[in-house]
Amino acid sequence: MDKEPDIVISMKEGAINRALAASFYANQGNGLTALLSKALQIDGADRGLRLLDPPMVVMLDDGTTVATFGAEAWGMVLGVRLEADVSASARLGAWIADDQALMEIQDIDLDMISSPAG
Amino acid sequence: MRTPRFAVSLMEGALRGIMSRQAAGSVVRSVSLPTITIPPVAPGASELEVHITSLMVREGTLALGASNEPGETVLAPPSPHSQDLMIRMTEPFLERLLNEAWDSTPHVAEVRRRFDVPDPRSLLDVFKGAMDVLLARGLRRDRIRVDRSWVEADAVLQYSCPSVRLLEGGRVEITACPLHIGARLRPRMEAATPRGFLRWLKGSLMPRKGREQEEKEVVDLADLSKEQDLRIVKATARLSIEGGDLMVKIEDVDMDVRLDWGLPGDVIEKISAWIMEQTAERFPPIRVRLPIESIMIPVLGVSPVVRLNELRGGKGYLDVHADVDFIEVPPPISPLPRFLADGQLMLVHREGCPTAHQVPENAKIGYFSLYDALHDGYRGCPDCLSIYRHANTTEDGDVGRSVERVMKKV
Numbered sequence: 001m002d003k004e005p006d007i008v009i010s011m012k013e014g015a016i017n018r019a020l021a022a023s024f025y026a027n028q029g030n031g032l033t034a035l036l037s038k039a040l041q042i043d044g045a046d047r048g049l050r051l052l053d054p055p056m057v058v059m060l061d062d063g064t065t066v067a068t069f070g071a072e073a074w075g076m077v078l079g080v081r082l083e084a085d086v087s088a089s090a091r092l093g094a095w096i097a098d099d100q101a102l103m104e105i106q107d108i109d110l111d112m113i114s115s116p117a118g
Numbered sequence: 119m120r121t122p123r124f125a126v127s128l129m130e131g132a133l134r135g136i137m138s139r140q141a142a143g144s145v146v147r148s149v150s151l152p153t154i155t156i157p158p159v160a161p162g163a164s165e166l167e168v169h170i171t172s173l174m175v176r177e178g179t180l181a182l183g184a185s186n187e188p189g190e191t192v193l194a195p196p197s198p199h200s201q202d203l204m205i206r207m208t209e210p211f212l213e214r215l216l217n218e219a220w221d222s223t224p225h226v227a228e229v230r231r232r233f234d235v236p237d238p239r240s241l242l243d244v245f246k247g248a249m250d251v252l253l254a255r256g257l258r259r260d261r262i263r264v265d266r267s268w269v270e271a272d273a274v275l276q277y278s279c280p281s282v283r284l285l286e287g288g289r290v291e292i293t294a295c296p297l298h299i300g301a302r303l304r305p306r307m308e309a310a311t312p313r314g315f316l317r318w319l320k321g322s323l324m325p326r327k328g329r330e331q332e333e334k335e336v337v338d339l340a341d342l343s344k345e346q347d348l349r350i351v352k353a354t355a356r357l358s359i360e361g362g363d364l365m366v367k368i369e370d371v372d373m374d375v376r377l378d379w380g381l382p383g384d385v386i387e388k389i390s391a392w393i394m395e396q397t398a399e400r401f402p403p404i405r406v407r408l409p410i411e412s413i414m415i416p417v418l419g420v421s422p423v424v425r426l427n428e429l430r431g432g433k434g435y436l437d438v439h440a441d442v443d444f445i446e447v448p449p450p451i452s453p454l455p456r457f458l459a460d461g462q463l464m465l466v467h468r469e470g471c472p473t474a475h476q477v478p479e480n481a482k483i484g485y486f487s488l489y490d491a492l493h494d495g496y497r498g499c500p501d502c503l504s505i506y507r508h509a510n511t512t513e514d515g516d517v518g519r520s521v522e523r524v525m526k527k528v
Contacts, residue, residue, distance in 0.1 A: 005191040008182070009182045012199075015441075022444030023415075025447060026479070031417040065180075082120075084121035102149075103149065
């Protein structure tokens, strides 16, 4: 027989977005940045990510989530530090298995925020 | 070095290629799940750790399932709700919270009442020795007149932890709640006796107006201590929100009271009814400080301000509806301030200053007027307001004099 959880926490996306904004304004979204960096595998010593603005998420009726965030990403290429301020929108699927949260990046859109001239 | 625009386009193309189903399939990343620490629900209670065990995304809503034990669970789609947050608690989980809260709830109630016994003979029949006390004073049985009789009862009701069952409409049924009663019972009577010879003589020599020809005496017929264990068979209670806490208050009680306390039947009936009434009335209200009030959201590291709005429930579950606010997100303002102060370095920047984006979010303060920023003790940013970089109004709070000093140095 399938086991039901002891508690179910159901949150409207409006509240989630306010929580994301609060995290950004309270602590630069450090925990969220660490999570995103790990998920996008840009958490090494030669690359990194910093949020520029509060992320936004929209829950769709097909069970996926669209996450939009502005970030300053940087990486070392041939000893040269390259950085870009980008606005990313990713369509994500998420589920839980084996005590792990799994996130599938189904699609991604990148926009350049600032040009080389700044 | 800034990455050229074409490089970003290339990066996007590469990512799309990697994630295309024709290639290696979509990118899947795994993240270990944080546990949620639920603060104590009552003073002295312990923290609870719950594990996130399931996740579901529906249009406009994210639902997380959490359990005391790790391991996957199956999440049924939660019912739609208009508030920001809905927390559904299962019966065993609610019972656990109530048990935690019960430990810090006073379980003992002391009650007292006097029961009039209209027919004193019923007491005298039970406590035959009482009459012997009066007779031993040399009085004749036919010269004693009993005016009234009563039983004084002091009882201590000691409740034990109840089991709960959730009913429809935010109500709970309480079952199997042991109850211990410790009672002190004192049957008493007021008897009128004719005055003795010496008192008659004293009364004759020192007459007082309206002096009674009889003396009244309260006689203790017995002093009984009784202990009895009872059980609340079934009781219903209403769940409500009071001052942000979840309250459980008893509405009615069904219990079997059989007291074998050696008193006349009609007195026992009255005491039994009284004990039932007091058991319901004095049942301690259980206050559960709902942990969502002070919970920290994992990963995000912020604590919402939760306003509990409504309770709804069905068989086996309780839904708590709430709205949430975050003090870190103030209401929108318009127009936007053109000056940005850094509360940590005490510098003020023009909007658009290249170093302004380095100001930590929680140190940013917007100013519509540079004058106000300087008045509040901020110095000018060396990049965009370098002329005021040595401005110092902390001595006298006077911007004019501060600028004057700065200009003299320039």
